Amino acid sequence: MSVIVRNVLLDGSASDILIEDGLIAGIGDAGMFRSRGATVIDGTGKAAIPGMVNTHTHAAMTLFRSYANDLPLMTWLSERIWPLETKLTDDHVYWGTRLACLEMVRSGTTAFNDMYYHVGATARAVKDSGIRGVISAVFFDMLAADDIEGAMKGARKQVKEIRDVRCPRATAALGPHAPYTVSDEAIGAIADMSASMGLQVHFHLAETKKEVMDYQARTGKRLVQSLDDLGLLSPRLLAAHCVWLDSDDIALLAERGVTASHCPVSNMKLSVGAAMPYVLMRKTGMPVTLGTDGCASNNGLDMFDTMKTAALLQKHATGDPTAMPAHEAFAMATLAGARALGIDAGEIAVGKRADIVLVDLHRPEMTPGHDLVSDLVYSASGGCVDTTICDGEVLMLEGVVEGEEEVLERAREAAADLFSNVE
Amino acid sequence: MSVIVRNVLLDGSASDILIEDGLIAGIGDAGMFRSRGATVIDGTGKAAIPGMVNTHTHAAMTLFRSYANDLPLMTWLSERIWPLETKLTDDHVYWGTRLACLEMVRSGTTAFNDMYYHVGATARAVKDSGIRGVISAVFFDMLAADDIEGAMKGARKQVKEIRDVRCPRATAALGPHAPYTVSDEAIGAIADMSASMGLQVHFHLAETKKEVMDYQARTGKRLVQSLDDLGLLSPRLLAAHCVWLDSDDIALLAERGVTASHCPVSNMKLSVGAAMPYVLMRKTGMPVTLGTDGCASNNGLDMFDTMKTAALLQKHATGDPTAMPAHEAFAMATLAGARALGIDAGEIAVGKRADIVLVDLHRPEMTPGHDLVSDLVYSASGGCVDTTICDGEVLMLEGVVEGEEEVLERAREAAADLFSNVE
Numbered sequence: 001m002s003v004i005v006r007n008v009l010l011d012g013s014a015s016d017i018l019i020e021d022g023l024i025a026g027i028g029d030a031g032m033f034r035s036r037g038a039t040v041i042d043g044t045g046k047a048a049i050p051g052m053v054n055t056h057t058h059a060a061m062t063l064f065r066s067y068a069n070d071l072p073l074m075t076w077l078s079e080r081i082w083p084l085e086t087k088l089t090d091d092h093v094y095w096g097t098r099l100a101c102l103e104m105v106r107s108g109t110t111a112f113n114d115m116y117y118h119v120g121a122t123a124r125a126v127k128d129s130g131i132r133g134v135i136s137a138v139f140f141d142m143l144a145a146d147d148i149e150g151a152m153k154g155a156r157k158q159v160k161e162i163r164d165v166r167c168p169r170a171t172a173a174l175g176p177h178a179p180y181t182v183s184d185e186a187i188g189a190i191a192d193m194s195a196s197m198g199l200q201v202h203f204h205l206a207e208t209k210k211e212v213m214d215y216q217a218r219t220g221k222r223l224v225q226s227l228d229d230l231g232l233l234s235p236r237l238l239a240a241h242c243v244w245l246d247s248d249d250i251a252l253l254a255e256r257g258v259t260a261s262h263c264p265v266s267n268m269k270l271s272v273g274a275a276m277p278y279v280l281m282r283k284t285g286m287p288v289t290l291g292t293d294g295c296a297s298n299n300g301l302d303m304f305d306t307m308k309t310a311a312l313l314q315k316h317a318t319g320d321p322t323a324m325p326a327h328e329a330f331a332m333a334t335l336a337g338a339r340a341l342g343i344d345a346g347e348i349a350v351g352k353r354a355d356i357v358l359v360d361l362h363r364p365e366m367t368p369g370h371d372l373v374s375d376l377v378y379s380a381s382g383g384c385v386d387t388t389i390c391d392g393e394v395l396m397l398e399g400v401v402e403g404e405e406e407v408l409e410r411a412r413e414a415a416a417d418l419f420s421n422v423e
Numbered sequence: 424m425s426v427i428v429r430n431v432l433l434d435g436s437a438s439d440i441l442i443e444d445g446l447i448a449g450i451g452d453a454g455m456f457r458s459r460g461a462t463v464i465d466g467t468g469k470a471a472i473p474g475m476v477n478t479h480t481h482a483a484m485t486l487f488r489s490y491a492n493d494l495p496l497m498t499w500l501s502e503r504i505w506p507l508e509t510k511l512t513d514d515h516v517y518w519g520t521r522l523a524c525l526e527m528v529r530s531g532t533t534a535f536n537d538m539y540y541h542v543g544a545t546a547r548a549v550k551d552s553g554i555r556g557v558i559s560a561v562f563f564d565m566l567a568a569d570d571i572e573g574a575m576k577g578a579r580k581q582v583k584e585i586r587d588v589r590c591p592r593a594t595a596a597l598g599p600h601a602p603y604t605v606s607d608e609a610i611g612a613i614a615d616m617s618a619s620m621g622l623q624v625h626f627h628l629a630e631t632k633k634e635v636m637d638y639q640a641r642t643g644k645r646l647v648q649s650l651d652d653l654g655l656l657s658p659r660l661l662a663a664h665c666v667w668l669d670s671d672d673i674a675l676l677a678e679r680g681v682t683a684s685h686c687p688v689s690n691m692k693l694s695v696g697a698a699m700p701y702v703l704m705r706k707t708g709m710p711v712t713l714g715t716d717g718c719a720s721n722n723g724l725d726m727f728d729t730m731k732t733a734a735l736l737q738k739h740a741t742g743d744p745t746a747m748p749a750h751e752a753f754a755m756a757t758l759a760g761a762r763a764l765g766i767d768a769g770e771i772a773v774g775k776r777a778d779i780v781l782v783d784l785h786r787p788e789m790t791p792g793h794d795l796v797s798d799l800v801y802s803a804s805g806g807c808v809d810t811t812i813c814d815g816e817v818l819m820l821e822g823v824v825e826g827e828e829e830v831l832e833r834a835r836e837a838a839a840d841l842f843s844n845v846e
Binding site for chain 2: 062063064065066067069070071072073076099100102103106265267268269270271273275295298299300302305308309311312313315316318319320321322323325326362363364365367368369370371374375378379380381382383384405407408411412414415416419
């Protein structure tokens with residue numbers, strides 16, 4: 001099955017993009033490729049950009065969207081979120097993730113890095129929605145540090161659950177939650193499992209100052225150095241947040257090839273107290289990507305919003321309006337994200353996976369159109385996305401996603417069920 | 424001519440809204456009002472909210488959108504923006520403002536407070552677009568401080584230009600630019616004119632620390648106290664930015680009834696170095712509203728984006744996740760803004776002007792829908808707006824704005840003409 005995107009703006013000129021077997025098979029002048037039974041999409045008045053990659057989220061938490069806001073972090077977690085999470089079922093997670101995938105497809109995101117419960121359900125939602133997910137089961141062990149072996153057995157079982165769904169777009173990873181919820185022993189065991197099984201690791205790192213100070217007080221060791229001693233730091237590690245790091249920490253993370261997922265909206269909303277030290281990271285060459293975080297702390301999954309907020313936050317925090325220019329934010333949201341998740345996409349080039357988004361240029365936000373990337377970062381929103389293609393499959397065509405009504409309805413029902421005994 | 428919005432979500436229940444002669448004539452249970460030749464809008468699956476009010480912008484600067492970003496403030500102004508502004512014609516400003524109005528209508532804004540050049544053209548654009556504008560001619564006099572009388576004559580002429588357009592939605596105001604571009608003598612004369620003619624004043628106040636320090640160095644007086652001595656501080660003054668103010672300044676502004684227009688996106692993008700002291704302002708009861716600023720420093724006019732960024736910035740700057748909860752940001756964007764501009768709207772109640780926006784709830788961003796206001800502030804974008812009504816006229820119906828293509832095309836032509844000799 002092949003798709004031709006006809007007469008689309010690509011790198012400044014009108015082009016055709018030929019997609020075959022999930023890959024970008026050809027790029028040429030408009031009108032170059034014969035239709036020969038292909039699905040033809042009219043790209044006139046649209047720009048083709050790589051699908052965006054959201055490197056840190058908890059997709060099923062769409063069900064918690066706007067449930068509890070404007071609260072202190074620990075009140076919010078311990079009184080509002082955690083009690084409900086114990087009630088989650090496969091069905092809740094499946095429909096919550098479908099809702100998240102729908103929102104991502106609508107707003108131009110074609111891949112996400114997830115950490116949550118009921119990973120089999122998440123993998124099925126990824127399969128059925130058509131986008132890509134790197135899926136990890138959230139792993140806490142502070143209360144069960146005496147049974148590392150049992151915990152590792154559980155982690156392996158969850159990897160198997162994801163793989164049993166047999167979807168090439170759904171990749172299993174490991175999800176140790178954070179330094180304050182996972183013991184050093186378990187972190188070491190997970191690092192070993194990641195190395196032996198070649199699995200990516202998804203981890204919350206240095207989100208709050210307290211977590212970094214507490215670790216040092218508890219263990220007598222510096223957090224990042226200790227994680228390296230435990231073997232966790234490697235190119236397989238994707239560390240979300242990375243706010244409270246100093247230059248030594250960053251140098252070590254960069255040396256080990258660790259990727260950061262910057263979540264500016266969540267960091268501001270939860271008042272973590274600082275901006276991720278992006279300028280320092282950039283100097284070391286550390287890969288930096290962008291994430292929305294879950295809907296309970298954002299409350300949306302629009303990567304356009306995250307690109308803009310990332311650029312604004314760096315300018316604000318550094319006092320330098322030239323910090324994180326638009327093209328850097330855009331590269332973080334696309335190519336850097338794809339690399340971090342091991343997806344051969346993030347750019348529109350022959351031979352790459354066909355993860356492509358068409359942005360409608362016939363909108364006031366995109367007019368007069370002096371600079372496409374600046375418009376995308378500073379002026380566009382997910383509402384400007386016209387068509388979304390992932391792995392060569394057309395998931396949204398001119399604003400229409402098949403089956404959207406069912407997803408919205410079933411997600412509403414799942415939320416109603418989950419919240420049925422609350423208040 | 425009357426309009427009925429049928430079966431729309433209003434304050435938590437399904438209602439009908441009857442609009443007659445530009446006013447909200449009735450609100451009742453769904454199905455209550457007979458059609459009797461009225462235009463009927465199906466509000467099923469939509470929520471009715473007040474039209475948003477953007478209290479600080481330079482609308483025609485849409486033509487500069489994404490032209491020059493990520494530059495230091497003075498380089499940006501002196502090398503990129505100001506040289507082009509000298510070339511502006513009525514035609515540029517008219518189509519730039521039409522483009523801005525289109526973007527506002529699409530994103531649920533029904534009124535804006537403008538300061539720019541060629542005010543007659545702005546007033547005509549307001550008339551033709553259907554929304555409300557408070558229009559002021561930007562006034563600089565540092566080089567002509569010896570001819571205050573001549574300058575005031577010019578200001579009166581510009582007020583007349585706006586009034587000559589004879590549009591009840593276009594209101595004339597005075598627009599002294601800022602303390603660093605307008606002499607004390609001129610500020611005093613403008614304050615007198617504002618009082619005698621009952622005109623609102625639109626002013627940039629304390630956007631940068633430098634401007635505040637420079638004023639004090641130049642005059643030996645504290646900026647805000649000096650403005651009061653000159654008679655500028657009154658309920659007619661709408662002061663944009665208000666970033667670098669201390670508690671004495673705020674107490675005095677509050678006592679005089681001055682309204683602030685907070686522009687968080689612009690402040691962050693231009694790295695003004697601090698967040699507006701909102702918490703302090705709120706304690707004094709000073710009215711605070713929201714503005715996008717012009718498209719050269721934002722780069723869009725979406726008030727949803729501004730509400731979210733305002734709430735995030737306060738949480739980040741204060742370290743308190745409970746700062747500026749969603750309902751406060753929403754009230755700033757609606758009721759407080761309408762009050763500041765002297766519009767009897769900003770809430771949906773019988774007898775108010777019919778400035779009403781319908782938001783589509785059948786979208787992933789608005790699902791599952793635990794809390795409408797939180798969804799609007801933290802998750803929605805302008806793309807969720809379905810229908811926009813201003814002064815009882817339906818300006819956008821189910822995503823369609825009549826004449827949109829012409830506005831986009833003519834605005835592109837105007838930008839091309841303006842930039843034709845650049846580089």
